Amino acid sequence: MSDGRFAILDPAAGISGDMLLGALLAAGAPVEPLRDLPARLGFPDVSVQVRPVDRCGIRATKVDVIMPDGRQEHPSVSAEDGPQAHHHHHSGDEAAHHHIGELIERIERAPLSSPVRERAIRAFRLLGEAEGRVHGVPAAEVALHELGAADAMVDIVGTLEGFEGLGVDRVYNWPVAVGTGWVRAAHGVIPVPAPATAVLLEGIELGPNGPVTGEATTPTGAALLRVLSSGAPPSRWRAVAAGAWGAGGRNPGGYPNALRLILAEPAAEAGEVVLISTDVDDLSPEYLDPLRDALFAAGALDVQVWATQMKKGRTGFRIEMTVPPPEADRVSETLFRHSTTAGLRRQTVERVTLxxxxxxxxxxxxxxxxxxxxxxxxxxxxxxxxxxxxxxxxxxxxxxxxxxxxxxxxxxxxxxxxxxxxxxxxxxxx
The missing domain is CATH 3.10.20.300 (mk0293 like domain)
Known part of the structure; x- marks a missing residue:
């Protein structure tokens, strides 16, 4: 989308695929593509139900994947009566019907846009690699039972199509609650977060659990975060719509078991930019062009480099760039990574443009x-x-x-x- 809108996920009660999908629909993502999504993915007898629910006095949207016999994916059993509905994947379980490799083949054949297809395949590969790492089996051999496979496919592909339908440029998230206690899996009860979930959450900022008990974040939710999120949101932003909630499977009553999705836009005043500059005297000139390219790719509006004389008579370079405020941290990190500088200067200035x-x-x-x-x-x-x-x-x-x-x-x-x-x-x- 050209207007720079982005989404912020608030997983204070955790995150799962159905919570994220429900939040997207509540935010205005079109529901029509979701209706025929199971058939497009090779599950013609599976249906999707979308309904409003109450979570601690908050109106939220619940998405259920329903088999022909009426079965739904049931919430996992937890010693703490945990909040989320969730399918745990199995490694080499002959009773399971669909392996990760087969699900990826279905995605490759399905009529999806290229960005959705690529991200969906990446999400399932991440799921397979995480479960395979935990159980010591190849990722492609990780298997899901019939309902779990349909549920995961709808959650992941539906979420990716939902973001595409909303047209947001980026997705960010606040710290993630993982829950506490124990959850029942194929081979018994395991501690929260489940081992595969913990693997998928590597590199993602986690937050306090607050009143959340049981399993709050599922492997599917964690995989979607890995595929979608750019990390913490920019320091300044303006909410466009902040009332979208996607419901989890349980309703504990003491807190809203739901994921909040906020549509936002950069909050900088018109003409406001960040001026970032640094001086270096130990960077070879031949590396200036790739540095400039990297800074532009990170979001810089302009990049200037000129020669200067530094201490002890050394010839150096001043590198200066103007940057939109939401991209200042990303451009600063790029400058540190691609140059020899040990520090930089940042100031907010007014830019007048025609x-x-x-x-x-x-x-x-x-x-x-x-x-x-x-x-x-x-x-x-x-x-x-x-x-x-x-x-x-x-x-x-x-x-x-x-x-x-x-x-x-x-x-x-x-x-x-x-x-x-x-x-x-x-x-x-x-």
């Missing part, structure tokens, strides 16, 4: 060139995109400066016919 837009201009022979347009006080200013100009010049054999001049003049006539006369670049002969 309104800008882009149009496409016919360059002849079926070619079109992107042109940037700035709405200046004295009239529009245009500049053809250099890469497009170079491509036209290469294909036609004309000098690049002539191509740029002609496209500039065509663009001016398109955006402001009244000012075209004084804005046109003359030919060298005139």
């Amino acid at each position: 309104a800008r837009r882009e149009l496409q201009v016919d360059a002849g022979d079926g070619m079109r060139v992107r042109v940037k347009v700035l709405d200046a006080p004295d009239g529009p200013r245009v500049k053809p995109e250099y890469d497009d100009v170079a491509l036209v010049a290469s294909r036609t054999g004309r000098p690049a400066h002539e191509v740029a001049r002609d496209l500039h003049n065509r663009a001016i006539r398109l955006v402001s016919p009244d000012t075209a006369t004084r804005s046109v670049i003359p030919n060298k002969e005139s």
